[in-house]
Amino acid sequence: MxxxxxxxxxxxxxxxxxxxxxxxxxxxxxxxxxxxxxxxxxxxxxxxxxxxxxxxxxxxxxxxxxxxLPYASTETQASVFNSSSLLVPIYCLFVFTVSGAVMSTPIPYRVASAALKFAGNSTTKLIIGFSVATSVLSMFVSDLAASAIFIGIGLSIVEANGGIKGKSGLAKALTVSVAAAAAIGGIGTPIGNSLNILCMTLVETYMGVRVTFLAWCAVNIPLALVVSVISGFWCSKVFKIEEIKPEALSVVSAKLADYGKMTVIEIKLIVWFVIAFGLMIMSTWFPQINSMLVAFAFTVIAFVPGINLLSKEQYYKNIPWEIIMMIIGVQALATGLVGTGVAAWFVNTVLAGASAWPLLLVVLVMCFITMILHICIPVGPPTVSVAVPLMIALAATTGVNGAVIACIGGILGGVTTWLPIDSIMMICYEKGWISMAEWLKKAWFPTVVLCVLSALYLPAMTGLMGY
Missing domain, CATH: 1.20.58 (Methane Monooxygenase Hydroxylase; Chain G, domain 1)
Incomplete structure (x- = not known):
């Protein structure tokens, strides 16, 4: 009903x-x-x-x-279906190839083992270490996969430590920090979240601004790491965390140490990825090396006999067709909102006089609007479908560069910790170790920090990158 x-x-x-x-x-x-x-x-x-x-x-x-829009047209942007609308979804197939290949190896558990070694017996270092490790992994695999891996390992420590659901401060801190870090890490690279490449494509299509693979990484990896550390530190202080028994850490560390030396498939995966990543970065200086074409080529190479980074079954399991289809739909919606002039009308009516605002205030408003939209619309692509056209229209009167808009769309369209209804937050929250009331009181902080730092940092950093 x-x-x-x-x-x-x-x-x-x-x-x-x-x-x-x-x-x-x-x-x-x-x-x-x-x-x-x-x-x-x-x-x-x-x-x-x-x-x-x-x-x-x-x-x-x-x-x-x-x-x-007409059903079909030979002009780019002029129809519901055109060749450019398929680029991002096909690029996503490479993203999910990377994610599926990494998750089929012990690499995530090796990263977790390194975080445990860094932490020692310190609860603060454990939470920060898990935040950073989750964030780094999330830059290269799906945010959901990264959060699932690290919340599983983190809660196994809590259980070995005798933690009680609803009472363990360590469990609460790990639940919030891992969920936040998984979402935040996804902003670091274009392949960290499909929204990133969607925002890059929208800005290039409607503003003519090409945000390169290297530029995105240079701007957003430092931001993701800094906010992940701040988020982890916040969680380690706002929750009353119990001490960790050495034997609890030993049990989990022993399980993670069982993987031994790197396997052949891990080595092949690392070589494959380093070459692909390197070529994408080189596309910054050599436009002939198109990062999209690199993604297409290396998706095929991953399945060449002798390389076989993952099986057909593993690959299909890691393709979220709903997200891919939503991205195609969002591009059509964005084309309609921009093409009919309604986005420009809204900005000129509701934000009249914005052209006289200081640049910092304009960017802060963009960040705030996107953050609020994502709270109200707990799904990334629909949030982007509203926020990016509005920001593009606002940029036309204020002069904000396209790289800032792409980054805001990917960052705050992809991250919200206010409510545990976003799928990334939900996968940690549904474990049952923290109440909704406590989440609402304490989990908002990472998103607010990300919003404020983005407004202060993005204009300066993108300016240094030449935008």
Whole structure:
């Protein structure tokens, strides 16, 4: 019944904007149609009244029917389906190849073992070490996989230490810090989260600004590491953490030490990845080495006989088709919002006078709006579909560079710790070691720090990178 109600509400919202809502001066009815489709899809995504993929199919149906975009066109950006709309989803197949290959090896457990050695018997160092280790792993594999690995290892320490659900401060601190670090680490590299490459593509498409692979890494890896450390330190202090018994650490450390020397498949994976990563960085200076083509080529190479980094079954298991389809749908929605002029109208109406604001204030507003949107829309791609077109429109009057917009979209469109309803937060929260009330009181801090630091840091750092 709840799903049916959500579908009816979504339909009424769409019909209101399609037929009833007054059209502001300077806009056409198609602009209202675009808003109606966006809001209806957000309702369906958030409530999961329809499968995510079916909602995306609805986008492809409604955009041509309402006249926002033609079904097909030879011009880039001029239709629902065009060649550029497939680049990001195909690139994602490389991202999931990396994630699947890494997760099929002992590499994540070796990283966890290094974090335990760093921590010793210090609870503060343990939480910070796990935060940084989760963050680093999340830069190269899916955020969900990184959080699942490290929360599992972390809670095994708590259980070996005799921790009690609802009372163990160590468990609470690890639950929040690992979840936050998994999301934050994903912003570090373009392959850390599919939203990153989506935002880079949107900015290049609509602003003509190419954010290179190296530039993204140079800007966002330091930010991710710093915020992960701050987040871990915060969690180690706001929760009342019990001491860790040496034997509890010994039990877990012994399990992690069982993997021995690096295997042949691990060595092949590292060589494969270093070459691919190196070529993507080289694309900064040699445009002929297109990072997309590198991703496509190395996806194929991963399955060449003799290399075989992962099996077909492992690969298929690691492809979240819902996310890939949502990204395709989001690109179509963004095209509609920008093309109909509704994003520019909203900015010029609601944020009138922004052109006179200091740059720092403009960027802070962009960060704040994206953060609030992600709290309200706990799914990354829909958040980006709203935030990035608005920021692009705001940039047209304020002069904010495209690299800042791409980074804000990837960072705050991909990270929110306010509520444990984002899938990354949920995978840790649902273990049952922390209450909703305590999460609400203490888990907000990493996102706020990320928001403020992004506003202060991104304009300066992207400026140094030449944007």
């Amino acid at each position: 709840k799903k049916l109600i959500a579908i009816v509400v979504a339909a009424l919202v769409f019909l209101f904007f399609q037929f009833v809502c007054p059209v502001p001066t300077g806009l056409e009815r198609t602009a209202m149609s675009a808003v109606g489709i966006l809001l209806a899809c957000i309702i369906l995504w958030v409530t999961e009244a329809l499968p995510f993929i079916v909602t995306v199919v609805l986008i492809f149906l409604l955009i041509p029917l309402t006249g926002i």
